[in-house]
Amino acid sequence: MIPILEISGLRVDRGETRILRGLAWRVLPGEHWAILGANGSGKTSLLRALAGYLTPTAGKLTVLGEEYGRSDWPKLRRRIGIVSSALAGSIPGDETALETVISGRFAQLDLWARVAPADRQAAQRLLRSVGLGRLAGRPWGQLSQGERQRVLIARALAAQPELLILDEPCAGLDPVARETFFVFLAGLARRRARGPALVLVTHHVEEIIPAFSRVLLLRRGRVLAAGPRRKMLTSARLSEVFGARLTLSRTGGHTHLVARRRPR
Numbered sequence: 667m668i669p670i671l672e673i674s675g676l677r678v679d680r681g682e683t684r685i686l687r688g689l690a691w692r693v694l695p696g697e698h699w700a701i702l703g704a705n706g707s708g709k710t711s712l713l714r715a716l717a718g719y720l721t722p723t724a725g726k727l728t729v730l731g732e733e734y735g736r737s738d739w740p741k742l743r744r745r746i747g748i749v750s751s752a753l754a755g756s757i758p759g760d761e762t763a764l765e766t767v768i769s770g771r772f773a774q775l776d777l778w779a780r781v782a783p784a785d786r787q788a789a790q791r792l793l794r795s796v797g798l799g800r801l802a803g804r805p806w807g808q809l810s811q812g813e814r815q816r817v818l819i820a821r822a823l824a825a826q827p828e829l830l831i832l833d834e835p836c837a838g839l840d841p842v843a844r845e846t847f848f849v850f851l852a853g854l855a856r857r858r859a860r861g862p863a864l865v866l867v868t869h870h871v872e873e874i875i876p877a878f879s880r881v882l883l884l885r886r887g888r889v890l891a892a893g894p895r896r897k898m899l900t901s902a903r904l905s906e907v908f909g910a911r912l913t914l915s916r917t918g919g920h921t922h923l924v925a926r927r928r929p930r
Contacts, residue, residue, distance in 0.1 A: 668731055669694055670829055670863045671716065676725035678711050685711045687887040688725070698855050698864040700874040700895075703884035704908045709867050712884070713833055716865075717748055730828055744773045747822030747862065750833035754814060759807030763798060763817050764789050766806055770824035792820035796850065811838030816847070823862075830854075830862040836873055852877045871899060871914070871923050883907050 670693040678686040686708050693699055703709050714720035716729060718739035727734040732742050747770065756775040757766055767789040769777040793799045796816040801809070809817065815838055822830055832851075836844050854861055855877035866878055874881065874895065881898035883890040885907055891898060904923060905912045911926040 667694055669728070670697070671729045672726075673715075673728070674726045676712075676715065676727060677723045678708075678715060678720060679723040685887055686715070686722075689887075689889055691882055691889065691892060693863060693865065695863065697880055698866075698878045699880045699882055700866040700868060700878040701882045701884060702868060702871065702874065702898075702904075702907065704869055706886075707869075707884040707907075708887040709869070709884060710833070711887075713748075713750075713831060713867055716831065717746060718743060740773070744825050745828050747825065747827035747830040748833065749815070749818045749822045749831070749835045751815070751818075751837050752833070753818060757806050759805060761806050762803050763793060763806065763809065763813075764802040766817050767792055767820045767824050770821035773825065789820070789824060792823055793817070795823075796820045797846065812840060812843045815839055816843070819847075819850075827862045829865065831865045831867065833867045834869075835866070836868075836870070848873075848875050851875065871904060872921050874899065874921070885909075 672692045674690045676686055676689040677684070689712065701709055701712065711720060715722055715727060718734065722734065729742060730745055753775065758776050761777065764786065765777045768781055768785050769775060771785055772779045790799065790802055793802050796819055798813060798816055798820070801813065806814070815835060819835065836847060839847060852875060855864055864878070866873065868874065876895070879895050880893065881895050882892045883898055883903060890907060891903060899914060899921065901912060901914045904914055913924045913926050915922050915924055
């Protein structure tokens with residue numbers, strides 16, 4: 667079984683700062699992972715390395731059977747969907763929602779490729795799937811933050827990716843839009859062989875829905891632990907991840923972290 671992605675000894679240095687410290691991780695077909703860690707734990711750097719936007723200092727990185735440094739990474743990006751608010755600043759304000767979705771088909775920002783009618787039809791279907799079919803002609807600059815996030819999700823799916831990376835996908839979503847997104851995400855995970863492998867990057871434990879059966883825990887640029895969701899999401903593990911006394915609670919199908927008061 668060929669892994670969806672596999673990294674070993676992955677190290678990223680920037681000047682005198684070591685951001686990632688010898689990471690090892692593997693994602694197999696059929697698995698959906700969440701990456702959880704506090705701010706500064708290395709989540710964003712790991713994501714950027716996976717997408718080929720950050721050059722590792724050392725180690726081996728293989729994505730969809732292609733090894734970094736030996737493959738055409740810009741071409742590989744067409745097989746990877748990314749949902750990240752970091753993309754928002756590169757999208758022209760006058761580009762329509764439909765055009766932004768189409769741009770994902772060509773792994774472009776600021777669409778310039780020749781577009782066929784079939785591309786427009788497929789993009790329209792994707793916008794409807796995220797509840798924004800009526801906004802196809804609305805410029806990016808006139809969309810709300812929540813609408814932009816959903817457009818980015820549709821954009822990421824436009825190329826029918828084999829790997830979909832979700833970087834803090836609920837940023838800016840109101841509670842209703844957030845719950846709608848979780849339902850959509852759970853449906854996407856149920857596609858199994860027909861859908862992409864999912865990797866969710868977050869620092870909110872409540873965003874790790876049951877669809878993500880495995881969790882990678884990062885702390886200060888290292889892998890603290892990785893494995894089944896039920897073993898990773900415990901009060902003890904999460905207290906270590908965030909460097910604080912925390913209690914994990916589950917109510918109404920939702921998971922929450924509560925800070926424990928230190929004795930006086």
